Amino acid sequence: MRDSSMSKATSYRDAGVDIDAGDALVEAIKPFAKRTLRPEVLAGIGGFGALCELPKKYRQPVLVAGTDGVGTKLKLAFAAARHDTIGIDLVAMSANDVLVQGAEPLFFLDYFACGKLDARVAAEVVKGIARGCELAGCALIGGETAEMPGMYPQGEYDLAGFCVGVVEKERALDGRSIRPGDVVLGLASSGAHSNGYSLIRKIVARSAPPFDLLEPTRIYVKPVLKLLEAVPVKGLAHITGGGITGNVPRILPRGVSARIRKSAWPRPALFEWLQREGKVAENEMFRVFNCGIGMVAVVAAGDAQRAARELRAAGETVHEIGSIEASSGEPEALVV
Numbered sequence: 001m002r003d004s005s006m007s008k009a010t011s012y013r014d015a016g017v018d019i020d021a022g023d024a025l026v027e028a029i030k031p032f033a034k035r036t037l038r039p040e041v042l043a044g045i046g047g048f049g050a051l052c053e054l055p056k057k058y059r060q061p062v063l064v065a066g067t068d069g070v071g072t073k074l075k076l077a078f079a080a081a082r083h084d085t086i087g088i089d090l091v092a093m094s095a096n097d098v099l100v101q102g103a104e105p106l107f108f109l110d111y112f113a114c115g116k117l118d119a120r121v122a123a124e125v126v127k128g129i130a131r132g133c134e135l136a137g138c139a140l141i142g143g144e145t146a147e148m149p150g151m152y153p154q155g156e157y158d159l160a161g162f163c164v165g166v167v168e169k170e171r172a173l174d175g176r177s178i179r180p181g182d183v184v185l186g187l188a189s190s191g192a193h194s195n196g197y198s199l200i201r202k203i204v205a206r207s208a209p210p211f212d213l214l215e216p217t218r219i220y221v222k223p224v225l226k227l228l229e230a231v232p233v234k235g236l237a238h239i240t241g242g243g244i245t246g247n248v249p250r251i252l253p254r255g256v257s258a259r260i261r262k263s264a265w266p267r268p269a270l271f272e273w274l275q276r277e278g279k280v281a282e283n284e285m286f287r288v289f290n291c292g293i294g295m296v297a298v299v300a301a302g303d304a305q306r307a308a309r310e311l312r313a314a315g316e317t318v319h320e321i322g323s324i325e326a327s328s329g330e331p332e333a334l335v336v
Helices: 019-034 073-080 086-099 119-136 197-204 221-230 243-251 269-278 282-288 301-313
Strands: 041-043 061-069 104-114 139-147 157-168 183-188 235-238 256-260 293-299 318-326 333-335
Touching: 019 119, 019 139, 061 086, 073 086, 073 157, 073 197, 086 104, 086 119, 086 157, 086 221, 086 235, 104 119, 104 221, 119 139, 119 157, 119 221, 183 301, 197 269, 221 293, 221 301, 235 243, 243 256, 243 282, 243 293, 243 333, 269 282, 293 301, 293 318, 301 318
Parallel strands: 104 139, 256 333
Antiparallel strands: 061 157, 104 157, 183 293, 183 318, 235 293, 256 318
C-alpha cells in the first residue's frame, strides 16, 4: 500500500522554506533601504543585481571593497532577543575597513542566512543595517535572505556584509609616507565593537557583566572623511581582530614602528572588568580587544593638533596615544 503522506504533492514550504515570507520581508525592508539611497544608485533592492554609477566628482576613481561579519557577538543577540543593533555592527566592520584606505563608502549588500525565516527578527536586523548605512553615508542597494532548514539551530541566523567604496587614485592611503616623528591619534571606541566575543562569552558565562555588551560598533566614516579633507593624513588603522598590536603595524612601512602609550587614554571600565574577571594578561588584552581605541590616525607632528580639533568638532573623542619611531626590524606596535 502506498503511504498516503507521499500521495499528495510536496511543496517547498513542506520542506521548510517559505517563499512568501521571504517576499514579504523584501517588501517590508524597502522603505528602510530607500532612506539610504544615493544619487548614483540606478536600481536597488528587488532585482537580480543592483546598479550604481561612480560619483562624477572623481577624476581617477578607484574602487575599494571589504567584507566581514559580526562573529560570535550574534550569540549574545540571540540570548538577549535583541536584533535591532547587530546590523549596525555589520555595516561598521566593512565600512570602517574601506574607510582606512581613504575611501568613501558607496554601497553595501548583506547576506542573512537562517534555518527558518522569522520575518519580524529579520526585519529588525535589516533596519539596523539600514541605520548603519545611513551613519556611513552608503546606500543599501541589495542583499540575500537564505532560508536553509537544518543548517542553523532554531532562532539563530548568520550575517555577512559587503561594502564597496571609492577613492581618488592619488589620495588612496597606504601608509608609505609614515616617518619617524609622526604622531599616532586614537579615536575612542564605543565598547568591544565586534571583536573578541568568543573570549567575552567565556568570561560572562562565569560572571554577569554590568555592561551592555551589545553596544554597536562605532562608525567613523563621516568624521574621518571630513578629516581627510582638512589634514594630510598619512595612515589609518581600524582596530578590529588583533587589537592595537595586530592592526597598527598593517599600515606601517619598513623601517618604522609605533610606540603606543597606554596611559594616554582612560581604559573604559568594560575592559578593566573583562581583564579582572577573565584574568587576561595585559599583552593579550591589547592583542584581542580594542581597549577603548577603535580607529587610529597617523599624521605629521605639525598637523596633530589641527587633526584632533577637526575630529572633536565632528563628535569624536580623540587622544594622542603614541608616536612613530625608527626601527630595524619588521613594523610593530609596542604598547608601553
